[in-house]
Amino acid sequence: MIQNLYRVLIFQFLVAGSTLVGGQHLQLSDLASETKLEVTGSIQAVDAERKQWDLLLDAKSPHFQQRSVRVRVRSGDIAIYPLGAKVQGQLQAKGDAFSLSAVWPNGTNARGIVHSVNHQLRMDTTARGHYPFRAIGEYLPVFALYNQRGLVTQSSNLQGDYVVMNFIFTRCMVARMCPLSTQKMRTLAGLLSEASNLPVRLLSVTLDPEYDTPGVFEEYARAYEFPAGSIDFLTGPEQAVSDLKAQLGVLAKADEKLIINHTMMVIVADPLGKISYQVPGSAWSPEAVFEHIQQQAATAQDAKADS
Numbered sequence: 001m002i003q004n005l006y007r008v009l010i011f012q013f014l015v016a017g018s019t020l021v022g023g024q025h026l027q028l029s030d031l032a033s034e035t036k037l038e039v040t041g042s043i044q045a046v047d048a049e050r051k052q053w054d055l056l057l058d059a060k061s062p063h064f065q066q067r068s069v070r071v072r073v074r075s076g077d078i079a080i081y082p083l084g085a086k087v088q089g090q091l092q093a094k095g096d097a098f099s100l101s102a103v104w105p106n107g108t109n110a111r112g113i114v115h116s117v118n119h120q121l122r123m124d125t126t127a128r129g130h131y132p133f134r135a136i137g138e139y140l141p142v143f144a145l146y147n148q149r150g151l152v153t154q155s156s157n158l159q160g161d162y163v164v165m166n167f168i169f170t171r172c173m174v175a176r177m178c179p180l181s182t183q184k185m186r187t188l189a190g191l192l193s194e195a196s197n198l199p200v201r202l203l204s205v206t207l208d209p210e211y212d213t214p215g216v217f218e219e220y221a222r223a224y225e226f227p228a229g230s231i232d233f234l235t236g237p238e239q240a241v242s243d244l245k246a247q248l249g250v251l252a253k254a255d256e257k258l259i260i261n262h263t264m265m266v267i268v269a270d271p272l273g274k275i276s277y278q279v280p281g282s283a284w285s286p287e288a289v290f291e292h293i294q295q296q297a298a299t300a301q302d303a304k305a306d307s
Contacts, residue, residue: 036090037061040106043085044068048078055087055100071100076215076222080150081105103215105150113152117144118240125243132247139273140165141247145205145236148217153203153232155273161199162293163269164188167250169208170220171259181264181282182224188286189230195290198297199271202231207252207260209241249280270296 039061045054056068071091081087081103089103105111120142125132134141140163144154166185172178185202192200206212212220217233235241245252252262266284268277277292 036092036101038088039091039100040086040088041069043081043083043087046078046083051075051078053078053100069098071098073100073103074215074219076148076218077103077213080148080214080218085150102210103213105146105214110146110152113154114144114146114236114240117142117154117156118237118243121240121243121247125246128247132243133249134247134275136275136278138275140267140269140275141244143240143244145234145240145244146214147232147234148214148221150214153234158201158269159273160271161201162271162296163201163203163273164266164289164293165203165205165248165269166266167205167207167245167248167252167262167264169206169260169262170212170216171208174258177262177264177282181266181284182220184282184284184286185231186224186226188289189226191286191290193227193230195294198293200293204231204233205244206233206235206241207245207250207262209235209238249278268292271300 039055039057041055041057041061043053044056047053051072051074053071053073054068055071069091072094077087077100086106086108087100087103088106089100092099092101124141140155140158142155144152147153164185166181168178168181170178182204185204189202192198192202206217212233212235214235217235221231221233248267249265250263252260255261263280264282266277266279266289267275268289269275276296277289
């Protein structure tokens with residue numbers, strides 16, 4: 001513990017004693033790799049080829065005055081955050097360079113929406129007691145989470161669309177679980193692309209919000225070759241994810257071998273948000289979900305014609 005404290009103190013001394021002169025950026029060459037500091041800042045320059053940002057750190061960032069730091073980031077973060085975007089993440093020194101991991105959006109408006117909407121979700125989950133599960137015929141709970149583009153997806157914006165939702169996490173190693181379920185969502189996206197008259201939103205919510213940041217999900221969506229705009233992979237505050245999975249019938253707990261040991265569920269809701277279809281496990285059929293939505297849409301169209 002004393003040794004780690006000593007390393008942190010060295011880090012603080014080096015950074016606090018460094019200055020930005022002639023456009024040069026801070027560099028550290030002898031810092032313990034396990035040291036991570038939570039920082040916030042705005043992106044001042046992007047080098048997509050080297051996967052680097054120049055990040056202007058906020059004055060409120062721990063151990064820093066406002067200054068520019070060159071950081072290495074994931075390819076997914078490079079893809080989704082534009083110049084000037086405000087972000088937060090974990091700053092870490094690796095050799096003579098900085099890296100920024102666990103990157104999240106830090107815009108004031110987005111954070112406000114996520115906080116206020118998920119506060120409602122928290123109160124509703126508590127009010128529903130020890131068994132908050134929502135069955136067929138009930139409505140989807142309110143929620144607001146970040147998608148793989150770093151934008152907020154909230155339940156109120158889903159009105160008017162059919163919703164297909166499941167729960168996965170990117171580090172899942174069991175082929176018949178998350179990878180299979182994600183591939184089925186990809187198949188469903190393909191079926192829906194051929195039925196342009198069906199307004200459907202596909203949502204996959206993480207079970208691992210600590211790791212599955214928007215940038216991680218951006219890479220995941222590309223790996224499975226989802227067409228742009230065909231699905232929202234959702235992540236956000238751990239409590240919000242926990243409340244959402246409790247209300248939609250998914251159980252999960254940490255596991256040394258599996259990372260997360262969990263159940264699965266696919267849920268379909270109509271354009272009013274009413275749950276009309278649920279299948280536990282990963283043995284659901286994209287074709288059956290597609291047919292269910294088609295039948296619902298045809299019934300709604302007939303009812304409208306008769307009115």
